[in-house]
Amino acid sequence: MDTFECISTKLDIREFSKKNVPAEIKEKILEAARQTGTGLNTQHWRFILVEDKDNLHTLSEDSTSGRWVDGANFAIIILTNPEYGFHMIDSGRVLQNMQLTAWNYGVGSGIFTGINKEKFEKDFTIPKNMNITVTIGFGYPTHKLSGRKKNRLPLHELVYYEKYGSSKI
Ligand SMILES: Cc1cc2nc3c(=O)[nH]c(=O)nc-3n(C[C@H](O)[C@H](O)[C@H](O)COP(=O)(O)O)c2cc1C
Numbered sequence: 044m045d046t047f048e049c050i051s052t053k054l055d056i057r058e059f060s061k062k063n064v065p066a067e068i069k070e071k072i073l074e075a076a077r078q079t080g081t082g083l084n085t086q087h088w089r090f091i092l093v094e095d096k097d098n099l100h101t102l103s104e105d106s107t108s109g110r111w112v113d114g115a116n117f118a119i120i121i122l123t124n125p126e127y128g129f130h131m132i133d134s135g136r137v138l139q140n141m142q143l144t145a146w147n148y149g150v151g152s153g154i155f156t157g158i159n160k161e162k163f164e165k166d167f168t169i170p171k172n173m174n175i176t177v178t179i180g181f182g183y184p185t186h187k188l189s190g191r192k193k194n195r196l197p198l199h200e201l202v203y204y205e206k207y208g209s210s211k212i
Contacts (some may be wrong), residue, residue, distance in 0.1 A: 044147045053143060057111035059182025064116045068148045072181070072182025075144035075150055078135040085101040087124035088133060091167055093117060096166060098166075099132070102178065105162040120163075122173040134176040151184040170196030 069092070076090055093102055094117045099164040103113035103121075112118055121138060142152045155175050163175050204211050 045141075049143050049147050049181050051193075052153075053146045054193065055153045056182075056184050057114075057153045057180075058185045059114050059116055059180070060185050062116075062152050062183045064181060064183065067092055068145070068150055069117065069181075071139050071148065072150075073138045076119075076137050079133075080134045082127060082129035085127060087127055087130065088129045088137060089122045089173065091120040091122070091169075093120065093167075094107050101166050106155050106157060106178070107159060108157030109153075109178060109180065111153065112155065112178065112180040114182070115153075116182035118178055118180045120167065120169075120178045121176045122169060123173070123176045125174040126172075130174060131176065137175055138179060143210065145181055149183065151193045152179050152182055154179050164174075 063150055073090065076088075081087060083150060098119060100113055102118055103110050106112060119141065123134050127133070138154065141208070142154075145152050154177050158175055158178070160175060163169060164171060165211055169175060199210065203209050
């Protein structure tokens, strides 16, 4: 898929079909993560692949804004090192690269950030010095997304020219 088409058609989904995502696609998603650049090339992040249904259920129970992950085919928890001031920028980049790679193969995804930190750390044996930044749930969409439209501000409300507040003449 063309990069722009991939970006412009990707939506976050929270309902997934029961169809399994092939191992090769999971590998591609993880490889996309590995290929993503980090600030100072520190590669401080770590990723936990969650495929086991019971663990997906635990993930859902440990979340406060991602209960839907219970129905995902698999999930990836992104951990970053908060000692680096840029760790959230790194996280956003790798998150988007993984979501776009998935969508390139027709696999949908959604993300959540609301968690019960103590439960997460305990259930997924996460060291306390790592930041549990975001979790992505992946799976095939249950229905065609072509009917759903993105709700985004128009460009003229977002973009200024040369100086803040200047619109194009
Ligand atoms: C920083 C950030 C945090 C988010 N946290 C959650 C979350 O906790 N739970 C959830 O279901 N979606 C979460 N989302 C997904 C957003 O709701 C979604 O990106 C937005 O509604 C646009 O969706 P669309 O691309 O399908 O239009 C988050 C997105 C971002 C960028």
